[in-house]
Amino acid sequence: MAKALATTFVLEITSFKESFDSLEKDQTSRLLVAEDGSGLIVGYLLGFTHPTLFANGTVGWIEEMYVRDDARRSGVGTQLARAFEEWAAREGATLIALATRRATTFYLAMGFEESAAYFRKLL
Numbered sequence: 001m002a003k004a005l006a007t008t009f010v011l012e013i014t015s016f017k018e019s020f021d022s023l024e025k026d027q028t029s030r031l032l033v034a035e036d037g038s039g040l041i042v043g044y045l046l047g048f049t050h051p052t053l054f055a056n057g058t059v060g061w062i063e064e065m066y067v068r069d070d071a072r073r074s075g076v077g078t079q080l081a082r083a084f085e086e087w088a089a090r091e092g093a094t095l096i097a098l099a100t101r102r103a104t105t106f107y108l109a110m111g112f113e114e115s116a117a118y119f120r121k122l123l
Contacts, residue, residue, distance in 0.1 A: 001041070001043070001044055001066045001068065002016065002044075002064070002066070004066060005064055005066045008122075023046070026048075028048050028049050028050060028091075029046065029047070029048050030045075030046070030047050030048070030084060030087050030088075031044065031045070031046050032044060032045045032046075032047075032080050032083050032084060034067070034071075034076045034079060034080055036071065042067060042068045042070075042071035042076055043065070043066060043067035043068060043071060043076045043077060043080055044064070044065070044066060044080070045062060045064065045065040045080040045081065045083075045084050046062075046063045046064040046065070047060060047061060047062045047063060047084045047087075047088065047096075048060070048061050048063060049061070049088055049091045049092075049093050055094045055095055056094055057092055057093070057094045058088075058091060058092045058093045058094060059093055059094065059095055059096070059097060060084065060085070060087075060088030060091070060093040060095070060096035060097070061096070061097055061098065062081070062084060062096065062097075062098035063098075065077065065080060065081070065098075065103075067080075077103075077106060078110065081110055084096070096112075097115070098112075099118040101118075
């Protein structure tokens with residue numbers, strides 16, 4: 001699923017494994033997975049919390065979220081996002097933010113609002 005999400009990058013398995021191992025140890029990260037009735041993973045969400053100066057405390061950031069095509073519109077994405085919201089709130093987050101170019105309608109329906117432009121610079 002991470003490979004399908006990565007439209008700008010070619011996913012390298014060695015880097016993936018290193019990142020996965022690091023994320024498992026990182027207390028500020030949350031990797032959530034959704035399974036169907038047979039145990040097949042149909043979606044995931046990777047998010048973080050981090051302290052900020054502008055938001056009077058901690059912010060939650062959704063870095064990656066992907067739901068398989070055959071599981072979309074079944075509530076999987078909503079469940080993942082809500083579970084992340086609950087975790088971030090317990091961690092003291094004052095808001096949750098993310099960047100997206102393909103799921104604007106989904107996030108607007110979940111109560112998010114457009115707030116800023118997204119910029120990046122590949123290194």
